Amino acid sequence: MQHxxxxxxxxxxxxxxxxxxxxxxxxxxxxxxxxxxALMTSEYSSLDSGLSASQAIDMLRxxxxxxxxxxxxxVLDAQRNLLGTVSLRELILAAPDQPIDRIMVxxxxxxxxxxxxxxxxxxMREHDLLAVPVLDEQGRLVGIVTYDDALDxxxxxxxxxxxxxxxxxxxxxxxxxxxxxxxxxxxxxxxxLLVFGNLFSGAGIAAFEETIAAHIALVFFLPxxxxxxxxxxxxxxxxxxxxxxxxxxxxxxxxxMLTRECGVALALxxxxxxxxxxLGVLRGGPEIAVIVASSxxxxxxxxxxxxxxxxxxxxxxxxxPATASGPLVTSIxxxxxxxxxxxxxxxxxxx
Amino acid sequence: MQHxxxxxxxxxxxxxxxxxxxxxxxxxxxxxxxxxxALMTSEYSSLDSGLSASQAIDMLRxxxxxxxxxxxxxVLDAQRNLLGTVSLRELILAAPDQPIDRIMVxxxxxxxxxxxxxxxxxxMREHDLLAVPVLDEQGRLVGIVTYDDALDxxxxxxxxxxxxxxxxxxxxxxxxxxxxxxxxxxxxxxxxLLVFGNLFSGAGIAAFEETIAAHIALVFFLPxxxxxxxxxxxxxxxxxxxxxxxxxxxxxxxxxMLTRECGVALALxxxxxxxxxxLGVLRGGPEIAVIVASSxxxxxxxxxxxxxxxxxxxxxxxxxPATASGPLVTSIxxxxxxxxxxxxxxxxxxx
Numbered sequence: 001m002q003h004x005x006x007x008x009x010x011x012x013x014x015x016x017x018x019x020x021x022x023x024x025x026x027x028x029x030x031x032x033x034x035x036x037x038a039l040m041t042s043e044y045s046s047l048d049s050g051l052s053a054s055q056a057i058d059m060l061r062x063x064x065x066x067x068x069x070x071x072x073x074x075v076l077d078a079q080r081n082l083l084g085t086v087s088l089r090e091l092i093l094a095a096p097d098q099p100i101d102r103i104m105v106x107x108x109x110x111x112x113x114x115x116x117x118x119x120x121x122x123x124m125r126e127h128d129l130l131a132v133p134v135l136d137e138q139g140r141l142v143g144i145v146t147y148d149d150a151l152d153x154x155x156x157x158x159x160x161x162x163x164x165x166x167x168x169x170x171x172x173x174x175x176x177x178x179x180x181x182x183x184x185x186x187x188x189x190x191x192x193l194l195v196f197g198n199l200f201s202g203a204g205i206a207a208f209e210e211t212i213a214a215h216i217a218l219v220f221f222l223p224x225x226x227x228x229x230x231x232x233x234x235x236x237x238x239x240x241x242x243x244x245x246x247x248x249x250x251x252x253x254x255x256x257m258l259t260r261e262c263g264v265a266l267a268l269x270x271x272x273x274x275x276x277x278x279l280g281v282l283r284g285g286p287e288i289a290v291i292v293a294s295s296x297x298x299x300x301x302x303x304x305x306x307x308x309x310x311x312x313x314x315x316x317x318x319x320x321p322a323t324a325s326g327p328l329v330t331s332i333x334x335x336x337x338x339x340x341x342x343x344x345x346x347x348x349x350x351x
Numbered sequence: 352m353q354h355x356x357x358x359x360x361x362x363x364x365x366x367x368x369x370x371x372x373x374x375x376x377x378x379x380x381x382x383x384x385x386x387x388x389a390l391m392t393s394e395y396s397s398l399d400s401g402l403s404a405s406q407a408i409d410m411l412r413x414x415x416x417x418x419x420x421x422x423x424x425x426v427l428d429a430q431r432n433l434l435g436t437v438s439l440r441e442l443i444l445a446a447p448d449q450p451i452d453r454i455m456v457x458x459x460x461x462x463x464x465x466x467x468x469x470x471x472x473x474x475m476r477e478h479d480l481l482a483v484p485v486l487d488e489q490g491r492l493v494g495i496v497t498y499d500d501a502l503d504x505x506x507x508x509x510x511x512x513x514x515x516x517x518x519x520x521x522x523x524x525x526x527x528x529x530x531x532x533x534x535x536x537x538x539x540x541x542x543x544l545l546v547f548g549n550l551f552s553g554a555g556i557a558a559f560e561e562t563i564a565a566h567i568a569l570v571f572f573l574p575x576x577x578x579x580x581x582x583x584x585x586x587x588x589x590x591x592x593x594x595x596x597x598x599x600x601x602x603x604x605x606x607x608m609l610t611r612e613c614g615v616a617l618a619l620x621x622x623x624x625x626x627x628x629x630l631g632v633l634r635g636g637p638e639i640a641v642i643v644a645s646s647x648x649x650x651x652x653x654x655x656x657x658x659x660x661x662x663x664x665x666x667x668x669x670x671x672p673a674t675a676s677g678p679l680v681t682s683i684x685x686x687x688x689x690x691x692x693x694x695x696x697x698x699x700x701x702x
Binding site: 167219228271 | 412421422475479498499501510512513519525527531534543546547549550553557567572575577578579588593594599604614623627677681682689
């Protein structure tokens, strides 16, 4: 429910409102997509600090038709600087003659026009806000973002991250109405890139062709070992991507996370090594069992550490960490897995 | 911000409120996690239909301290049946002596205690609701779900789907504080299951060991072809999972989606077939090029159709479709890929 109208509803200072609108048009300024400026509505309720509670309610009654919400109002000075905020609930509860500058909250949580929309949504969620005021570079109020727009941001963002996790580029829009051409374009780039990414796995296999030809039983365990590294890596990457997206994890946690991940990966790899060792004995004898079990341990460890580090790396280079979950990390972990597996195999089998 | 108190705030009929509270305690009824009943707060504002607008505002003023929100009030009869809803905005705008049963909206969007919380959040998002009333089996109002709780549901749900997409079971909680033991438990089950899932790929390879031994160049293309099917399948599954989660797609769309998916997959597979055909010529000559190109086309088609159908299947059997995105669909598509690739290879190479 994003409003693109630039009507400023406060009847308090029409001259300033007109001025602001002119500034806006003169600048020809459009706020970039994905910022608070692009998401906000200028249909907020503003109040003059000199009013009493009952005068403020009367004022809101007149504004109600035009304002997006009258439940949260902003108290402004003549320069449209934000002095405080007052909720309709507080106005209703106050004595009718109480001045609003005695009721209003002066420490207002606010964002600026350039704040990215995910941060706005996160802030509103953390503080259970109905609306958050948006200020320009001069600290003047230019709009508000309301809870319903924040909810849409959260859903769209989750969808986009989800899609990126499966290497689908950008926004598909409503899936039901998407055309074959659109879906093709959103999916083909990554699929073709991943084909070339998998060349590294192929090259790794080619490098060990003699080992493979001599011990064809090794091929039986190839998908199983290689996929395990990719799967463990995808898990780690997904946990990190979502942790970074919800703000639970930040860049400086990287080292602590990496240490813990080593512990988790060794435990996981150990369990899976036991699981494949028995298969190794059955299919190729004790020598093969040692190879597949030790490969599994190393592959899961390497895969997990790649999966955990990649989102941090992308984040550091200002790329979307969500790209890391899924096929990208899987392809990298796969190539690493091939090298580990055949590397260990050729050592053990003494070729 | 879920409230577990069972205080009923309406001062209108304290006898009934006490009765309801007693019922609640006698039943020992706890609403199952994930339902509107578990999410709701009983701190709503209720009004008597006989009031005027100004009387209603006075009433809300007295209730404001106890109610979660006074911006949306519910008009009840003596049996606590919901007659209508009125917003504080409407009360403020109305003439002071206007009876609220003339102002209130009679067609109220409401849910029952058993409604799953994702449906509640979806409903609130679609209609931009501040709060939604929750009714019991007898149609009596028992609570409301507010926008801030709905926002938390959306974030938690997206996180959970995201995790399931990488085969992480259930809820990890705050990632930063998760212990090694917890992360191990959440991740190990699927990883081990997928190891056994990959046995099908291994078995597929074992069945064609002779072909592979005779044409070792085929192994070079194995990860590339097999992963492409998995990647295409993961894309399709992810699109469907998220489409089902946001409500864009429903069960009856299956056939239409399947038809469209065939078109998309053929276009994708065709593009990728061209990409690998050149590699095939370089590494193994025209015969290998034909094998890998035709395998790619079939593998991408099969992978996409599996990826698209699996979320629908899981959904039909009342399992969470989010399980389908990622490793599960990848493993299934991988096994199919092995069979397709070596099946085509052994046909073409006449072994």
